Each structure stands twice: as structure tokens, then as C-alpha cells.
Amino acid sequence: MYSIPFLSWPVLLLVAFLFLAVDRIVAYRRSLAAVSFLPGKRYFFSPFSIPGALFPTSRWNPGNLWMWVERRTAYRKTGEEVASCIGWLGGAPVVYNNSPEVAKQVLGNKTIWDKPQNVIDSLSAFGPNVFSTNQADWPRHRRIVAPGFQNGTLYPAVWTETINTYYDCLATEKWENESSFIIPNVVAVTSKFALYLIAKSGFGIDLAWNEALGERIQGMTMPECFEVTSGSVILLSVLPRWTFYLPFKPLRRLHRARQALEIILRGIIDGRRAEGVASESSSNNKNIFSLLLKANDEEKGSKAALSDQELVSNVYLLLLAGHETTSRSLAATLGLLACHPDIQEKAYEEVQSVLKKGSDPTFDDFERLTFVQGCFFEGLRLFPSSLAMIRAPLSDTVLSVPGKDGKPISIPFKADQAVWIDWVGVGRNARVYPDPDSFIPSRWLDPSTEPLLNFSYGPRVCIGRRFAVTEAVGLLCLLLRDYEIKPLLKPGQSLQDWRAELETEVDANVGFGPKPFPLKMTRRSSL
Numbered sequence: 047m048y049s050i051p052f053l054s055w056p057v058l059l060l061v062a063f064l065f066l067a068v069d070r071i072v073a074y075r076r077s078l079a080a081v082s083f084l085p086g087k088r089y090f091f092s093p094f095s096i097p098g099a100l101f102p103t104s105r106w107n108p109g110n111l112w113m114w115v116e117r118r119t120a121y122r123k124t125g126e127e128v129a130s131c132i133g134w135l136g137g138a139p140v141v142y143n144n145s146p147e148v149a150k151q152v153l154g155n156k157t158i159w160d161k162p163q164n165v166i167d168s169l170s171a172f173g174p175n176v177f178s179t180n181q182a183d184w185p186r187h188r189r190i191v192a193p194g195f196q197n198g199t200l201y202p203a204v205w206t207e208t209i210n211t212y213y214d215c216l217a218t219e220k221w222e223n224e225s226s227f228i229i230p231n232v233v234a235v236t237s238k239f240a241l242y243l244i245a246k247s248g249f250g251i252d253l254a255w256n257e258a259l260g261e262r263i264q265g266m267t268m269p270e271c272f273e274v275t276s277g278s279v280i281l282l283s284v285l286p287r288w289t290f291y292l293p294f295k296p297l298r299r300l301h302r303a304r305q306a307l308e309i310i311l312r313g314i315i316d317g318r319r320a321e322g323v324a325s326e327s328s329s330n331n332k333n334i335f336s337l338l339l340k341a342n343d344e345e346k347g348s349k350a351a352l353s354d355q356e357l358v359s360n361v362y363l364l365l366l367a368g369h370e371t372t373s374r375s376l377a378a379t380l381g382l383l384a385c386h387p388d389i390q391e392k393a394y395e396e397v398q399s400v401l402k403k404g405s406d407p408t409f410d411d412f413e414r415l416t417f418v419q420g421c422f423f424e425g426l427r428l429f430p431s432s433l434a435m436i437r438a439p440l441s442d443t444v445l446s447v448p449g450k451d452g453k454p455i456s457i458p459f460k461a462d463q464a465v466w467i468d469w470v471g472v473g474r475n476a477r478v479y480p481d482p483d484s485f486i487p488s489r490w491l492d493p494s495t496e497p498l499l500n501f502s503y504g505p506r507v508c509i510g511r512r513f514a515v516t517e518a519v520g521l522l523c524l525l526l527r528d529y530e531i532k533p534l535l536k537p538g539q540s541l542q543d544w545r546a547e548l549e550t551e552v553d554a555n556v557g558f559g560p561k562p563f564p565l566k567m568t569r570r571s572s573l
């Protein structure tokens with residue numbers, strides 16, 4: 047048979063390799079041009095690719111923690127408040143920045159900057175919702191969801207429910223009569239606390255702290271369904287349906303949890319409709335969910351109304367966003383208070399001075415608990431429960447970034463070129479927050495401090511900010527009133543070492559924060 051002598055397998059492989067190498071070099075040059083040749087981080091894949099996002103964070107791969115891991119080095123190469131992240135082997139290039147001015151420019155202008163499609167897709171496991179929609183569709187969702195949060199009776203109800211859930215938790219866990227006890231997993235407790243609170247105050251769903259009492263659908267309780275789905279919410283959104291029928295136990299369980307949640311959420315909608323939510327006499331007529339349904343009923347028959355599937359998706363999103371973020375930053379704040387006893391003492395003194403002796407805090411006390419609020423803001427600044435936010439311009443534009451010498455730098459952006467607002471970087475930007483790695487709650491009492499941006503900014507600012515802060519300050523106030531919070535130090539470990547461990551042992555799903563850690567609670571003798 048005729049054969050070309052030099053076309054052996056090794057030669058073919060070499061040619062293929064050369065083609066690939068040239069292709070990658072050209073793609074890399076193109077990526078560099080797309081980000082205006084900004085220096086920065088280089089990995090095998092960019093964070094804006096499936097392998098880049100799914101493989102763990104390492105020297106070679108960004109994973110979902112790269113902005114955290116690089117928190118002290120991310121801008122070193124540029125020396126500016128902007129840099130780029132490019133994958134040698136694939137994924138769209140990314141411009142990232144740690145400047146509040148840039149965050150406000152981008153987030154404040156929705157007509158130019160919007161969420162890219164892959165961000166939209168990542169939180170639409172149940173279909174479109176207020177988070178997972180952009181330009182055209184988002185106002186429809188926001189209009190229906192917003193009235194629930196604009197209701198003046200919601201926040202006093204959140205405060206009262208925080209107190210009730212606190213006592214329910216202490217009694218069920220049998221901690222109420224202990225002079226000291228250990229919370230083995232603080233993250234699990236704050237997560238459960240925040241889920242129960244949004245379920246009750248937001249949706250009128252009563253969940254007893256004792257899970258054995260919960261109703262089961264497909265063998266799972268509602269909190270279990272959330273536990274299973276919130277760790278894999280992106281998989282639920284991006285994997286094709288057929289993959290959930292493959293013989294892999296974790297995927298099957300995920301699918302079961304998703305189905306159970308859909309049944310539960312539809313049941314809640316149907317049940318509330320049957321009760322007649324819009325009726326002024328209904329006891330539940332002022333919670334987030336009832337007002338959402340009421341707003342939707344008022345649009346019935348028009349294009350502005352949400353479909354039942356969109357309602358299910360928004361209810362899921364609110365329950366998820368309403369607990370994953372708050373609980374992670376609450377756990378971080380408790381960890382930080384534990385390793386700063388002097389600051390904890392100051393917060394305790396404030397609680398003592400604000401509260402009437404022997405009484406529970408009232409909603410009016412909230413405004414006066416400014417140092418406790420500062421503790422939560424500082425926890426959120428140091429451990430942002432949302433690590434980054436992504437936007438891309440709808441058409442070519444220019445971003446103005448503060449330069450080293452005070453002169454702004456202009457960075458041109460082509461349509462669809464993503465910019466990441468790095469909340470870790472913004473929070474630890476020494477120009478904006480002096481001594482950025484230290485836990486200094488009093489900085490939030492100074493009116494000249496750059497306001498906290500972790501709840502976002504502009505038209506798509508977090509709808510649940512007041513809900514989260516009310517709940518967090520209420521719980522912190524109760525814990526500070528009743529207990530001294532201490533870390534469990536290993537032999538020879540200092541408080542600084544413990545804090546360093548809190549920063550090293552972190553993870554990110556929907557929310558970011560410290561991994562499970564224990565705390566020792568010792569009842570205050572003055573009670």
C-alpha cells in the first residue's frame with residue numbers, strides 16, 4: 047500500500063501539538079488584547095470557564111476561591127486597582143478590580159452594564175427569577191418581589207422572630223440551662239437559624255428547631271432539601287436533565303431534593319392562594335410572600351404577571367439568598383468576635399447600656415446598637431459572603447479606574463467583555479479602609495468611612511439588606527448579652543493563629559465564609 051513515509055504517528059502528533067500550540071498562542075494574544083494588555087493572574091483556564099470554575103483552586107486553576115486566596119497578591123503585578131485573569135488553555139478573559147469607584151460606575155449604570163448570560167444561567171435551577179434575569183425581563187420580577195420588602199411591619203416581625211428562634215434553639219439544643227457549652231459547628235447553626243427566619247418571617251412557614259417534627263417529601267425535610275441543593279445549585283442549573291438519571295447517588299439525591307423542593311414550593315403557593323392572601327383579615331397578609339402573591343394577582347392577565355413557575359423560582363431564590371449569605375457572614379462575625387475579646391467586651395458594654403436590665407431587645411434598640419452593627423459590617427467586609435459580582439457591557443464602553451498617582455486610567459471594554467467586582471479586594475483596599483486586615487468595627491461609626499458595598503449598589507442592590515442586618519444584629523445582641531464567646535484553641539495556639547486558621551479554612555457555594563468551626567459559649571455571670 048502507498049504511504050507518505052514522513053506521516054508516522056509521532057509526526058502526526060507533533061503536527062497536531064504544534065497546531066494546538068499556535069492556536070493557543072493566538073487565543074492568548076487575543077485575550078490579552080481584549081483586556082487592554084493588563085497584567086494579572088494566569089491559570090490554565092480562566093475563571094469564566096467550566097473547568098476553571100469547577101476544578102478546585104490551586105496555583106494552576108482559579109476554582110471558586112481564587113479571589114480569596116489571592117487577596118493579598120491579586121493586584122501586585124499591576125500596582126493599580128485593576129488587573130486581568132487569563133486562561134492559557136481556554137475560557138473568556140476577565141478584568142477584575144478592587145475599587146469602590148469602579149463598582150459604583152458599573153453597578154450604577156444598568157443600561158450599559160448587565161449580567162452576562164452564564165451568570166444568569168447559574169441561579170436558574172427552577173427557571174427565571176429576580177436574580178437570574180437581565181435587561182428586558184428583570185424589571186418584571188423586581189416589581190413583583192419588591193413590595194414584600196417595602197412593608198414597614200416586616201422588620202419588627204423579623205426582630206421578634208429572631209428572639210423567638212433564639213430561645214427555641216437554646217431550648218431544643220438543651221443549652222438554655224448550661225453555664226457553658228460548645229457549639230460544635232457554628233456554620234450549621236447560623237445556616238439553620240437564617241433559613242428558619244426567612245421561612246417564618248418571609249413566608250409564614252413554621253419550622254421547629256427540632257427537625258424530627260418536620261414534614262417529609264420524598265423522604266426529605268425542607269431544610270434537608272436546601273442543604274442538598276444549595277451546595278450544588280450551579281450544577282442544578284447547568285447540567286442537562288438526563289444526567290440526573292445516571293446511576294450516580296449524589297446526582298440522584300440532588301434531583302430528588304430538587305423535585306421535593308418544587309412540590310413544597312408549589313404547595314406553599316397553592317395553600318396560600320386557597321387561604322386568600324389578598325384578604326386583609328389573613329394573619330399572614332403582611333409577609334414577603336403574601337405581598338409578592340398579592341402584587342402578582344394585581345397584574346393578573348397582563349404581561350407583567352409572573353407565571354407559577356416563575357413564582358416557584360423566586361420563592362426558591364428568596365429562601366436561598368435569604369439564608370446562605372446572612373448565615374455565612376454571621377458565622378464569620380462570631381468567629382472574629384471570639385478572637386478579639388477586647389472588641390467583644392466593647393460590644394457587650396453597648397448591649398448592656400442599650401437594653402433594659404433583664405429584658406429582651408426591642409426593635410427600637412436596633413438603631414442604638416451601632417457598635418454591634420459595626421461588628422456585623424466588619425465581619426461582612428472581611429469575609430464577604432458574595433465574593434464577586436460579574437457584569438459585561440452591552441456595547442463598547444470605557445471604564446475609569448483610579449490610578450496610582452491619583453489620575454484616572456481609562457480601560458476600553460468591548461461589548462460582552464466581563465468585569466469582576468472583587469468584593470474581597472474592595473473590602474481589603476488599604477486606600478479605602480485603612481489597616482484593612484484588622485477587625486475594627488468602630489470604623490463604621492465614622493461617617494467618612496466609605497459605605498459598605500457588599501450588598502451591591504444601584505438599581506439591583508440587594509433587596510434583602512435590611513432583613514439581613516435586622517436579623518444579624520438581633521442575634522448578635524442576644525448572644526453578646528448572654529454569653530462570652532471563645533474559640534477552642536489547640537495546645538500552643540494563639541488567638542492570632544486561630545484567626546489565621548479561620549481565614550485559611552474557607553469554602554464557597556452560594557455564599558462564602560469559614561468552614562465549620564466550633565465555639566465555646568460561657569454564660570455571663572451578670573445575668
Ligand code: HEM
Pocket residue numbers: 176177188244248363364367368369371372373375426431432435436500501502505506507508509510511513514
Ligand atoms: C449578608 C447578607 C446578604 C448579602 C451580603 C447579600 C448580597 C447581595 C448582593 C451582592 C446582591 C447583588 C447580586 C448581583 O446583582 O449579582 C444581592 C442581590 C439580591 N439579594 Fe441579597 N444579600 C444578603 C441577604 C439577602 C437576603 C436576606 C435576601 C432576602 C430575604 C436577599 C435577596 C436578594 C435578592 C432577591 C437579590 C436580587 C436583586 C436583584 O437583582 O434585583 N439577600 N444580594
